[in-house]
Amino acid sequence: MPNKAVRDVVERYDDYIEQGDAPEGVWVGPWNNLIKSLDSLNGLYNWGRKSSIWPLGFGLACCAIEMICTGFARFDIARFGAELFRASPRQADVMIVSGTVTKKMVPQIVRLYNQMPEPRYVIAMGACATGGGPFKEGYNVVSGIDKYLPVDVYVPGCPPTPSALLQGLMTLQAKIEGQKLSEVPWYRAGVSEGFPVPVLGPDIFDPRQIPVIDARLSEQEEPTTKAGKPPKAKPAELPAPEVELTKLAAEFLRGTVGADAFRDEGNALIVEPLRLVDVCHSLRNGFGFDYLSNVTSVDYPDRFEVVYHIYSIAKGGAHIYLKVHVDRDDPVIPSLISVYRSADFQEREVYDMMGIRFAGHPNLKRILLWEGFEGFPLRKDWKEAYYEQEQKPFDSRWPEGYHVAAEDRNIWGKNVRYPQGWDPKTWKAPTDGTLVLQPEELSALSDIDTDKIILNIGPQHPSTHGVFHMRVLLDGETVVDLEPVMGYLHRNHEQIGERNAWLMNMPFTDRLDYLTGMGNNFGYAITVEKLMGSKVPERAEYIRVIMAELTRIASHLWAAGFLISDLGAFFTPANYIGEEREMILDLFEMTAGSRMMVNYFRFGGVAYDISDTFIAAATHLVKERLPRAMEELDRYVTANEIVQARTKGIGVLPRDEAINYGAAGPVLRASGVQYDVRKAEPYSIYDRFDFEVPVLYGGDIFDRYWVRMLEAEQSRRIVEQALRDLPGGPILEGAPRWSTRVPAGEAYGRVENPKGELGFYVVSDGGSNPYRYHVRSPSFVNLTTLAEMSKGHKVADVIGILGSLDIVLGEVDR
């Protein structure tokens, strides 16, 4: 302290505080502390630093949603001086790593960190950013960002609630308070070196470690597998509507393409690979099955099987289920892209995950992983770096469960394994898929006299709704071509899902589309119940519908708020709808125990009963509060001249294209197709409620926004009716069971999720784990339309078009 007089006063006042005997007229309190904190320049410096920590505005996964909620009015991070989420790393002080860090994303995060000026801090938010979290065993997930960057504060939770994040921020403030100007490194001489950016080879590696990798590669242990006993399979019953439809389709096909092209097998048609295109052509043009919903593949010991689920928009009802057997040694089959464009990304995904090549596909390259990744992860003989055992539960956990971290079992100390015989010294990155302009692209552009550039939007851009990346070819400001690049949040849901027991997948589905946990639970539950033949009690059915529809309202409001945010009305509309969403989340928290990761559905019912408080509060919400909020949103947004000018006639998706591209949900219905799974193939008890399926015919951004608002209103009506008719009784079929066996068979179940048709394809061999677990995600397939819609528009409109698709990256990349 500089001044002796001041020091004396402070000391005397300290005594007053300690003894509680301040004389009349002497006020002791915060001023005293302030004077003390000015002790030296350090106090002032640290006070300034800690009270204005500006976070970098980027989010990775589910935790990012809670981070955004922390910015909303209810938790209000502005009270801590941290409300300015900066879009540029140059202006940011703290990087909140909010969510699962994948290998594909690490290089971008390290680059962003290197661009931040000192002093810079890192908060690892949530279990995934800290240590890998529930996705730790996944092949594309790194075990914590602290393997690559120095982390200051770890915030536990999956996800941490907004209050927990604020507490983490306060912990960081406490750390900053301890800084001393004389010691902080960023005022010392010399320039701080950037952290080395990891490289994506056959697996991720640090370029500095090439000699080490080279030397120790031979020591790397290959996983030892133990073949399990084949379970006693009890076949599941085939659903009657599917069998009936398959018979009709077989009869029709015999007349058109001939009986030699396929074989009829219960509820499936096994198609000869070479006749596949003919069969699909005929089904689409002659039989009215124009909507290819799902494409995936299964790895059986003797063959690969590519499966297709095709629906009819006009007829509704069940699907036609096609299977194609593919040779394991040389897996090639014809691409269906000429018949159904929705096969585009899904075929690429099959190629990426299982290595089946599609002849005739124009752009067959890796979609979720990167070019050069070693192996095809969903093949049964491919093992991840942290491989422990074929199926959960792992034997090492009980009864001799001494804790061993997965890192300690791996010689590299992290989630990597390099192929034997790989030579890191001579390895060169494949040029494709990297984030820079390629020489051949540059030369192709030189003969055009206008200025053409390739613009990379994302993957950390705030308006891409997560870690999504678009490569846009621009002519001036007009979009000539666009290529979506994804996989930055590929968390290996399907592979983890095949290790998991049936019930264990339930909480994982929450993390698919993390805005609609209840809807994802619903889809998975009804799919497995299809195989089990469960009968869900009446009360549970009503509760399920209430929860799913409340989720839809929350999701649609969120989509509307952030679409407007994308158009430039930054945060105010999103903030207002955030308040309403908080109310719905409170209901979920009260019933299921968590705001987002609800884990509420069980096979044959739901986990907990709803209370009278819930019913009263939910009734009040849907009758009083939500109508007002939705009406207000309508009043200040819908007719707004700027919104109209920015959305009307932009990004038009014509009706036929919408169907052919496999668009689902509001995107499909805004293009004039009245198709809703709840009406077309009613599941649960949706046939009992009085509701409309709103449809609009413009197909532009505005219609996609408006159809969501209309749908939210219909959902509100459904909740109102369900709360009115809610019967009493049990909420679960039978007693709660922690271990489930599912009869052998294959099932594809789908629900109308807020984003569109969410499908689950499961194959059971009768055991306690799924043999194959695939998620048909609406966000992923909807993205197929993005390039077509964006062409010819300005680059600012692309952001709006993407916002109107309402994608969630947890679901796009899975």
Next chain:
Amino acid sequence: MRDLFKFGFNIRTGLWITIYHWAYTYWQDFQRLTGKPWQPSGLLSSGKIGGDTLGYMTIQYPEVKIITPERFRFMPMLIYEEEDGDIRCTSCGICAKVCPPQCIWIVQSKDSSGKTIPQCSEFYIDTSICMQCGFCAEYCPFDAIKMNHDYELSSFERHESWVYNMQDLLVSTTYYAQTHPNDWNREESARATKAAEKAAVH
């Protein structure tokens, strides 16, 4: 012509609504001066939601904390009896088997002859893997593992402190009765009924 006249007015409507929202919070401050105590808005604190969509809803964390509902789940905790210090866990292993990310490690106790006894000698939860699904608490037949409400756990370090051992996980029945009053009452009455039945048989 009428449309032309209206052009631009909708922007004004929108701005008016945002100004109204903004001004209303000050009106609430003003109301507070009259002695009406301020409550954090939201469903759980007041038991019902206000009918209007306006106003001030900030929870002044850390001074005011959001009231967590009883079912709220954060990290798991192990329960011991307050009276005699007995740990309820019998190391049956159901929690470790049902755990989706397999973050629970249990070592069964053995007596001097090497026979297993229904106690656990070690119990680890790796909180950097835990996904807080609550399956362990839901399926525990002995009410021995429950979900804690404490979310203020951030730390500067993770490798040591994030692997919780038994000492980190243990909480008393009193603590549990405080955080989960309804569950506690239900479980205790069920236990009393069972004990009474058992006494009647003997």
